[in-house]
Amino acid sequence: xxxxxxxxxxxxxxxxxxxxVHCKRCLxxxxxxxxxxxxxxxxxxxxxTHFGYENVSKEEKTKRVHEVFTKVAEKYDVMNxxxxxxxxxIWKDYFMQKLTPMPGTKLLDVAGGxxxxxxxxxxxxxxxxxxxxxxxxxxxxxxxxxxxxxxSEAEGDTSSSSDExxxxxxxxxxxxxxxxxxVGQKRAGQRGLTEGISWVEGNAEELPFDSESxxxxxxxxxxxxxxxxxxxxxxxxxxxxxxxxxxxLEFSEVKNPLVKNAYDLYSFQVIPxxxxxxxxxxxxxxxxxxxxxxxxxxxxxxxxxEEAGFACVTVENLSGGIAAIHSGFKL
Amino acid sequence: xxxxxxxxxxxxxxxxxxxxASYYPCFSRSLSTSRPxxxxxxxxxxxxxxxxxxxxxxxxxxxxxxxxxxxxSHGWSVKAIAKGAQQHGYPGVTHGLFPRGGGDxxxxxxxxxxxxxxxxxxxxxxxxxxxxxxSELSPSILRDAFQMRLRMLVPYMDHWPQAMxxxxxxxxxxxxxxxxxxxxxxxxxHSGDRSVDFSWYTRRLAxxxxxxxxxxxxxxxxxxxxxxxxxxxxxxxxxxTTAGKVKEDIDRFTNPEFFSAVxxxxxxxxxxxxxxx
Numbered sequence: 001x002x003x004x005x006x007x008x009x010x011x012x013x014x015x016x017x018x019x020x021v022h023c024k025r026c027l028x029x030x031x032x033x034x035x036x037x038x039x040x041x042x043x044x045x046x047x048x049t050h051f052g053y054e055n056v057s058k059e060e061k062t063k064r065v066h067e068v069f070t071k072v073a074e075k076y077d078v079m080n081x082x083x084x085x086x087x088x089x090i091w092k093d094y095f096m097q098k099l100t101p102m103p104g105t106k107l108l109d110v111a112g113g114x115x116x117x118x119x120x121x122x123x124x125x126x127x128x129x130x131x132x133x134x135x136x137x138x139x140x141x142x143x144x145x146x147x148x149x150x151x152s153e154a155e156g157d158t159s160s161s162s163d164e165x166x167x168x169x170x171x172x173x174x175x176x177x178x179x180x181x182x183v184g185q186k187r188a189g190q191r192g193l194t195e196g197i198s199w200v201e202g203n204a205e206e207l208p209f210d211s212e213s214x215x216x217x218x219x220x221x222x223x224x225x226x227x228x229x230x231x232x233x234x235x236x237x238x239x240x241x242x243x244x245x246x247x248x249l250e251f252s253e254v255k256n257p258l259v260k261n262a263y264d265l266y267s268f269q270v271i272p273x274x275x276x277x278x279x280x281x282x283x284x285x286x287x288x289x290x291x292x293x294x295x296x297x298x299x300x301x302x303x304x305x306e307e308a309g310f311a312c313v314t315v316e317n318l319s320g321g322i323a324a325i326h327s328g329f330k331l
Numbered sequence: 332x333x334x335x336x337x338x339x340x341x342x343x344x345x346x347x348x349x350x351x352a353s354y355y356p357c358f359s360r361s362l363s364t365s366r367p368x369x370x371x372x373x374x375x376x377x378x379x380x381x382x383x384x385x386x387x388x389x390x391x392x393x394x395x396x397x398x399x400x401x402x403x404s405h406g407w408s409v410k411a412i413a414k415g416a417q418q419h420g421y422p423g424v425t426h427g428l429f430p431r432g433g434g435d436x437x438x439x440x441x442x443x444x445x446x447x448x449x450x451x452x453x454x455x456x457x458x459x460x461x462x463x464x465x466s467e468l469s470p471s472i473l474r475d476a477f478q479m480r481l482r483m484l485v486p487y488m489d490h491w492p493q494a495m496x497x498x499x500x501x502x503x504x505x506x507x508x509x510x511x512x513x514x515x516x517x518x519x520x521h522s523g524d525r526s527v528d529f530s531w532y533t534r535r536l537a538x539x540x541x542x543x544x545x546x547x548x549x550x551x552x553x554x555x556x557x558x559x560x561x562x563x564x565x566x567x568x569x570x571x572t573t574a575g576k577v578k579e580d581i582d583r584f585t586n587p588e589f590f591s592a593v594x595x596x597x598x599x600x601x602x603x604x605x606x607x608x
Contacts, residue, residue, distance in 0.1 A: 098427070099424060099427065100409055100424075100426065100427065101423070101424060102410070102413040102422075102423025102424060102426070103423070104422075104423065105422065105423055105424055106422075215422035215423070215424050216422070216424045241421075241422055242420070242421060243416060243419070243420070243421025243422055243424075243425040244421075244422055244424065244425075245424045245425065245427050311387060312387060312428055314430075327427065329425065329427070329428060331387065331390060
């Protein structure tokens with residue numbers, strides 16, 4: 001208990017010291033004033049937005065993001081592994097585990113070009129099927145000798161291992177960039193995952209799906225590339241069925257100053273260089289790391305999700321804040 | 332919904348929330364706990380219609396209530412909650428509302444049982460004699476309360492061992508002990524305990540032991556109508572009452588004068604008490 005109190009005191013003092021160093025107008029509770037003035041659009045100006053550290057018009061941004069992903073599509077997965085040292089796989093595994101999809105789930109994976117989340121979903125559903133048939137907890141704790149010694153000798157009825165409604169799970173991968181989708185389809189073929197998946201080209205701001213048609217909506221490392229984030233969130237709200245879950249895995253703000261320094265150094269020095277060596281494209285990876293810095297931090301993005309109408313919005317930091325999972329429900 | 336809020340307002344709100352979250356962990360889990368929203372029976376977005384507004388807590392409660400129906404077939408698990416949500420017309424993924432999965436379902440059930448017992452005991456103690464002194468607990472009320480509480484487990488007895496195992500998980504431990512404490516406290520109070528000394532603690536601890544041992548007994552009891560468990564309960568409660576009496580006896584013999592008396596007698600016997608020589 002003492003440890004928690006001293007931790008919160010340190011956290012509060014961290015917030016306050018950063019406030020008093022940077023802030024020009026402070027409210028009593030300490031408004032966090034970031035030195036990056038153009039984090040949001042200045043009020044009243046709906047024409048321009050940020051593309052990395054540049055200011056561009058909104059149409060320009062959509063076009064340039066499209067160009068970036070056309071260029072990186074082939075080497076996208078290699079670069080992900082190189083940049084995150086393979087940790088992105090763990091993040092995505094945890095993301096799918098957190099969703100814990102049930103049989104019959106209709107998932108919409110937006111900006112899911114090369115299919116990482118979709119493949120994990122399909123493999124999770126296959127794993128769940130095999131789990132149902134394995135050992136169940138014994139019904140009564142009597143006659144201990146009759147406990148199964150070995151999972152394959154399970155006795156007693158294993159409760160409905162195949163659901164009555166049939167396992168109608170399906171994942172729709174939607175991406176604005178055709179090249180990313182093509183890479184994804186190729187990978188799906190290689191892994192033998194052709195059942196229960198469909199590939200649709202579409203814009204996250206105007207989804208080509210009916211309202212209330214999806215059980216779950218996921219977007220992994222895609223929402224910071226969307227020009228109008230609030231519009232994408234509104235679209236997510238529209239296509240989800242009541243009770244549906246919105247989940248977003250995205251790079252976020254690292255709070256811990258030590259980790260932050262190391263992470264900034266790595267981002268700005270190593271990643272564009274890696275991009276040049278492995279993919280022959282410095283600028284695209286420069287855009288990538290700048291777009292991470294421009295994306296709102298955890299609490300503000302959570303607020304935006306609530307604005308779209310979602311309830312029970314929660315945030316979970318991964319790797320100290322380098323990535324974060326936001327989750328909300330349409331209730 | 333289309334307008335983007337001013338930066339200062341957003342950051343002010345965000346830092347207020349962050350401050351609250353650091354002092355009150357419940358805020359960090361869910362940023363809006365009592366937000367009213369449309370119930371599942373009204374999906375149309377026609378704002379002119381009469382809307383049934385339910386809070387999040389009520390909705391979660393009703394999903395868990397439906398999920399309890401699926402416990403006999405699926406155990407205390409995420410699957411049972413998903414089935415419960417499906418009964419409400421929600422997709423299976425709505426189980427994500429309960430991050431502790433089966434643990435949340437179990438805690439909900441335990442809280443419900445404890446509330447029922449409390450109400451029953453409150454009704455009882457209004458009728459009984461109020462002039463009981465604090466050194467006695469009514470054994471009949473104790474026995475009835477424990478029996479009633481244990482009988483509530485009967486519909487879920489097959490999977491209760493799983494629930495007991497779930498209470499050992501770190502995320503569930505705290506709430507498990509809180510609920511257990513409330514249960515024992517209620518039972519003790521309504522059986523007539525008005526003590527203000529150390530026996531407040533010892534009684535509750537002893538009754539906790541009684542309850543837990545009976546719970547362990549009942550999950551492996553195969554007798555008709557769990558008769559062996561009620562006999563076991565009676566024996567434990569007898570021990571409890573006897574221990575109470577023994578404690579009083581001990582109290583009588585552990586004051587300083589008694590020890591000095593024992594010391595003097597010992598010296599007399601040994602012949603080394605030369606005060607009278």
